[in-house]
Amino acid sequence: MKLWALLAAVVAVAGFALWGGGGQAGSRLIVIITPSLDNPFFGQEAAGAEARAKQLGYETLTFSHGDDAFKQSELIDTAIARNAAAIVLDNAGAEASVAAVQKARNAGIAVILIDREIAARGIATAQIVSNNYQGAMLGGQAFAEAMGGKGPYVELVGKESDTNANVRSRGFHEVLDQYPGLKLTARQSANWSQSEAFTKVQSILQAHPEIKGVIAGNDTMAMGAVAALQGAGRADVVVVGFDGSNDVRDAIRDGKAVATVLQPAYRQAQYAVELADRFLKTGSTGMPEKLIMDCILITRANAARLKDFALQPGAR
Structure with a gap:
């Protein structure tokens, strides 16, 4: 009985390391993948994620898939090969991205989706989308x-x-x-x-x-x-x-x-990194998989306070 108990404990710990604990053992790399780095919206996503990751002590790699699901799959392969702990991903299509996210999960990598959701639940660690x-x-x-x-x-x-x-x-x-x-x-x-x-x-x-x-x-x-x-x-x-x-x-x-x-692209990307960090440390984000952020109307009345997809302090 003691042998079976020991084996069960080993399996449980291995499972936590593979998925429940998130990420590949010992890795401090977060890979950030967005549709484009030239488009200001996606560029700010990447900038927000990279800045927050570095504040939390992670290394980063940033890529763009150009809305090409095949290229996205190759970049997921790169993240796996580089022993990434987590991926922050603005994906290349709701249906077309499911397999790529599943592949990362199978490799023990936490995937936090931003901006666009995928057509499946229970695969990504979190999906953060604007309302x-x-x-x-x-x-x-x-x-x-x-x-x-x-x-x-x-x-x-x-x-x-x-x-x-x-x-x-x-x-x-x-x-x-x-x-x-x-x-x-x-x-x-x-x-x-x-x-x-x-x-x-x-x-x-x-x-x-x-x-x-x-x-x-x-x-x-x-x-x-x-x-x-x-x-x-x-x-x-x-x-x-x-x-x-x-x-x-x-x-x-x-x-x-x-x-x-x-839609707060910069903050959304920062939050994705924060959730990844929490998941890697505790095995849980502590939040539902799908998270929604409300949007804000911008008119002449508050346009002066808008910069880089964020309202500056004091804005309403």
């Missing part, structure tokens, strides 16, 4: 009011495979569809891209010069719309974005956009 529906409703209300509750408008949608794109669109329409005077003239995906948004809004303006508003699923697409509208001399068109970027902040202050919705 995209709540935020989209805020943006939709600001857009409807700026439009005076009427007129033809365009919606620019993000990448169709991204859960956030669909959730934000539903949140927008939860509000906009209550205004019978608002007429959706065109709804097109610009894949989160400024250049695609620019080209598509140019084409839409030619086909539908009557449009009076553009509501975009992220600020990058909103800035593409602003550029196209400026090029066409259309200062009369209402533009609302989503993310809380410095670019749209400046456009709001210059009267080229009406509002954006801040």
